[in-house]
Amino acid sequence: MPRLNGAQIIIRHLERQGIRIVAGIPGGANLPLYDALAASTTIRHVLARHEQGAGFIAQGMARSSGQTAVCFATSGPGATNILTALADAYLDSVPLVCITGQVPSSLLGTDAFQEVDTYGMSMPVTKHNYLVRCAADLLTILPKAFQLAGSGRPGPVLIDVPKDVQTEIIEFASWPEACPLQVQRTDEPESIKVAAAMINEAARPILYLGGGVIHAGAAAEARQLAEQGSIPTVMTLMGLGILPSDHPLSLGMLGMHASRATNLAMEECDLLIAAGVRFDDRATGRLSAFCPRAKVIHVDIDASEIGKLRPADAAITGDARQAFADLLPHVRQRDRRQWNGCIRELQQAYPRFYDQDFAPGRPFALIRRVAEWVGPEAFISTDVGKHQMWVAQAYPFTDPRQLLTSGGLGTMGFGLPAAIGAALAFPERPVVCFSGDGSLQMNIQELATAVEEQVNIKIVVLNNQSLGLVRQQQRLFYEQHYFASSYRIAVDFAAIARGFGMQAYDLAGASDPDALLQQALRESGPCLINVPIDIEEEVYPMVPPGAANTTMIGDEYAQN
């Protein structure tokens, strides 16, 4: 009969759950947990330098692998610091289990040292959360937390464990079985038939695919559906990689920074087949003007997403892979020559790229060079800002889960720790973090973690010495009143990286920047590459926030 304390129960359960890496930071209220972790022979602890970093390292593991990842933080500031990473995971549906220490039960509610209401604060940013009352409850809460995080629409689950619960010794008969992930079957033959008929009848359909398709492992089925019906396909930021960028049916990303032809094509479509998407405002622009002539088929595992923002003419509530598999036998093989021809005309009239975009030193040229040298097996993490949008526009993605990026919350500081997480989960694969000088400074302390763990990541800093997207909005919508959007000092990121013990290169003033970049990318272990970018380089075209997606400004076709 096992006789263990609460902390030992947690660690043993994580081992039984197959967890091999935990990212976190110890503190007063989770020391029993760390004492138990020290005795584990199978779990490797990765000591982050800030709890937000720990949360994003866990996210990097979870996003790259699709498996639930675990992070630890102490009470009070530890918990508040990790909340951003949980909110980020919640908005992008990433499976995490976060275990926080809490002050002893007897002190709860007394404003004790390092006490905050972690349970109350994490409630709106987690799929579910627990405040554990006694050690025995851990035996049901732990397997349930993993089941919840990974089932249905994935998401973060927080377990707040008071210190006395961690040290409480109990004796129990046997370990609970790990709860299997719940499979949500569609089993809606009627809506499948209705949807298939709508697809077969549509003259100008568009597939609109998002992160949910990736979570469902449905990229192959989505591709088959697109090819079977010759259906042009757009992807959200979270969906990039479902179709390879160079696939003839891929129209790339839709929305605020889509190519002009993509947004114009959507205006013409008569059927929108939306799967694993939530009609986010960055994707749809002004909702009332989004695909105004289209009927909507909406496939989502989360029933509350269907009809939340745009009514669906046909709804399939369930797993996208199963939904596509059920649809495929009913979807007629069609070539839709006229519709695809019309889209090709749009693409010829409004090309996505111009030769001058690839001139040396320009962002697209840099991004394509990196892609060429790291190859298709590389994971790409980004931070948030101009560099993120340039990567979304120009990187030749070939696979789902290849791009790790903060979509819903748009958290600057995501890229570096997420890259560390992906490299920990896949030590054999190259990982590139595209970052900006603004974003990198939001979690720059994780350079130390990267060096300590000797993870194989290359950090490419597109350095325009500004908060570029903010500055761009000030230019476009605030009469060029640039305020608080550029940095008055130039930070020497290469020197800082070296200070952390990391290899570093600076392309500023290099006689052959390409050769230097290639050399840097060939380094083994972590390496930072600073790349100066002109502050005037903008992300175009752009749909003004709140405007219809057809109102694109900034490129040479803009009417205004």
Place this chain on the structure above:
Amino acid sequence: MHRTDPHSPQEVKTVNTAILRLTVNNHPGVMLQICGLFARRIFNLEGIFCTAIDQGETSCIWLKVDETEKLEQVIKQLAKLEDVLAVEERIDARERISAMEAMMARIG
């Protein structure tokens, strides 16, 4: 004398309200979850009554919800909460809820 005016604000209000009955796990965070959901999703909650049932394992929560257009979304979001075991729309309970409201007003 009581006169029914279909355009009086009070009458409109009654038409717009829905009555929901939830069965939830009975623990200290559940009320916060329900009220937090309404607050952050900007759903109008007019009234709430909660009592433990089943020897305290679960609670029954009656909600008076001032939403008709968003009612389906309210119900779907409530159903998503892990501690919510069942959501029923209970138009039939409207009169009893009104009687209870009147009684609460008298207790004042």
